[in-house]
Amino acid sequence: MKVLVYQGVGRKTVEERPIPTITSPTDAIVKMIKTTICGTDLHILKGDVPTCTPGRILGHEGIGIVEQVGSGVTSIHPSDYVLISCITADGTCEYCRRGMYSHCIHGGWIFGNQIDGTQAEYVRIPYADTSLYKLSENIDEDAFVLLSDILPTGFECGILNGKVQPGNTVAIVGAGPIGLATLLTAQLYSPAEIIMIDTDDHRLELSKCLGATTTINNHDGRAAETLMKITKSRGVDTAIEAVGVPDTFILCENIVAAGGIIANIGVHGVKVELHLERLWSHNITITTRLVDTVTTPMLLKLVKSKKINLNLLISHHFKLDQILKAYETFGNAASTNALTH
Numbered sequence: 001m002k003v004l005v006y007q008g009v010g011r012k013t014v015e016e017r018p019i020p021t022i023t024s025p026t027d028a029i030v031k032m033i034k035t036t037i038c039g040t041d042l043h044i045l046k047g048d049v050p051t052c053t054p055g056r057i058l059g060h061e062g063i064g065i066v067e068q069v070g071s072g073v074t075s076i077h078p079s080d081y082v083l084i085s086c087i088t089a090d091g092t093c094e095y096c097r098r099g100m101y102s103h104c105i106h107g108g109w110i111f112g113n114q115i116d117g118t119q120a121e122y123v124r125i126p127y128a129d130t131s132l133y134k135l136s137e138n139i140d141e142d143a144f145v146l147l148s149d150i151l152p153t154g155f156e157c158g159i160l161n162g163k164v165q166p167g168n169t170v171a172i173v174g175a176g177p178i179g180l181a182t183l184l185t186a187q188l189y190s191p192a193e194i195i196m197i198d199t200d201d202h203r204l205e206l207s208k209c210l211g212a213t214t215t216i217n218n219h220d221g222r223a224a225e226t227l228m229k230i231t232k233s234r235g236v237d238t239a240i241e242a243v244g245v246p247d248t249f250i251l252c253e254n255i256v257a258a259g260g261i262i263a264n265i266g267v268h269g270v271k272v273e274l275h276l277e278r279l280w281s282h283n284i285t286i287t288t289r290l291v292d293t294v295t296t297p298m299l300l301k302l303v304k305s306k307k308i309n310l311n312l313l314i315s316h317h318f319k320l321d322q323i324l325k326a327y328e329t330f331g332n333a334a335s336t337n338a339l340t341h
Contacts, residue, residue, distance in 0.1 A: 001121035004323045008054045009047040014324060017057070020116065020124035025072030026090075028128035030082060032320075034145050035062035035118045037330045038086075039176060040267050043244060044113075048269025052113045059119030060086040060111035061148035063141060069128060076128045083133040083300070084118060084125065086111060086149035087293045091130035102290035107131070109290060119323060133296060136304075143303055143310040146181065151299050151310065153265060153291040154182035154242070159189065160295075161287040162238035162263035166190040169231060172212075173223075173251055174242035175203035177313055177339050178265055180210060182240055184308050185299075187211050195236065197223045197251070202337045210312060224254040231257075241265060246272045253279060261285045315339040 003017045020029060038061060044052045052058075066080040076082065088107030089096050095103040102108050107127055111117040116124070125131055135144060159182060164170055168191040172179050175198035186194055195214045196207040204215040214230060216223045228235065235257035241249045244266025252262045253275050262284060274286075302308045315338050318326040329336045 002320055003057045003116075003121070004059065004119040004327075006044060006052060006054060006056045006058050010045060012045065012058070012324070012327065014321065017116075017120070019122045022068060022070045023124065024126065025070040026127050026129065027070045028066050028073055028076055028125045028132065029068040030064040030084065030123050030125055030132075031067050032062050032064045032118060032121055032123060034064075034141050035059050036145050036148075037119075037326060038149055039178060039244070041112065041327075042331060043267040043269060046269060048244075048267060049113065056112065056114075057116035057120050058112040059117035059123075060084075060109065060113070061145060061150075062118040062123075063135065063145055063148075064123070066128075066132075067122070073128045076132050076134070080132075081135045081137055083135055083144060083296075084111075084123070084148055085131050085133065085293045085296060086153075087291060088126050088131045089293075090127045096130075099292060099294045101292045101294060119320075121320065133300060139304065140311065142314045144300075146177075146310045146313060147296060147299055147303060149291065150177050150181045150313070151185065151303070151308070152293045152296050154178050154180075155185040155295055155299065156291050156293075157265040157287075157289040158182040158240040158242065158263050159185050161289050162240055162261050164189045164191055164238050167192045168237040169193045169195070169234075169257075170238045170240065171195040171197060171227060171236040171252075171255055172240045172242055173197045173248045174266065175200065175207050175215075176242065176333070179240075179242035180207065180313055180339070181310075182242055182265065183207060183210050183212055184310070188302075191238075195227060195230065197227070200334055203333075203339075206312060206339075218251070224251055227255050236260060238263060244268050246270065250275070256282075256284050259283045261287060264288045313339050
């Protein structure tokens with residue numbers, strides 16, 4: 001089968017690998033129908049995720065058809081049409097019982113990181129009963145791929161951790177796929193204002209179409225100053241970091257209001273300065289989280305009922321044998337207007 005393989009910092013190749021086999025009674029083998037590229041995959045290629053070693057098949061998102069199941073799998077069957085969760089959960093360990101599937105002792109975020117992932121023709125799914133979700137045949141495949149990771153990540157790490165409430169003012173720093181998914185789910189809680197900050201005019205225009213009340217282009221590095229004028233020097237109740245670089249987290253520090261929350265979503269590979277000399281007295285909360293996907297069943301219902309429309313987040317389509325071109329397109333989003341594909 002064809003696969004996309006991480007070969008070390010900045011290097012990836014398309015290779016032929018054997019189709020995976022059942023290695024545990026709780027496994028399933030899924031034939032991939034659609035997958036996508038995540039910003040986290042780009043962080044891996046930058047060397048920000050040391051747990052991912054050369055030789056690993058990348059990818060942690062997608063939908064497919066179950067080909068085979070182990071003897072211990074009871075709720076998933078061959079020919080089932082399924083959503084693959086980016087988080088593997090055994091469902092029984094201490095962390096799973098607390099709803100922290102991302103820290104599952106035997107799973108967590110392992111696809112495309114510690115075990116081979118979904119940017120392949122077939123993938124092995126550990127703990128299939130609790131790591132796959134059955135889908136109906138009449139769904140919009142493009143939209144549902146984004147339920148593997150992007151939508152629950154924006155919702156759980158940004159909106160739930162950020163405690164967004166009716167009437168709040170929210171700033172989302174980063175209008176990439178995760179930031180836009182965060183924007184969509186923020187509206188479930190009716191904030192009074194959602195301010196999107198980015199350096200890409202195309203993504204900011206799309207943000208307006210998706211419900212942002214205000215957009216700020218930070219090409220000049222003065223987004224904090226502009227936002228403070230908009231909020232009459234108060235700042236925002238929730239500042240959501242959706243990029244994963246020091247400058248954007250520091251921007252959140254500069255715009256959060258007294259009593260507010262900084263909710264980090266981005267994957268950070270280097271140190272970030274925390275300016276406690278300014279913030280020690282401001283009653284702020286800083287939250288971090290790896291998506292747990294505990295909200296996936298609810299989000300599945302919202303997308304199926306079209307309460308959330310994800311189609312505008314799909315910008316490109318590629319065949320698997322074009323995946324190197326897909327990575328190049330996604331990695332140069334400023335010139336290609338790429339979102340997810």
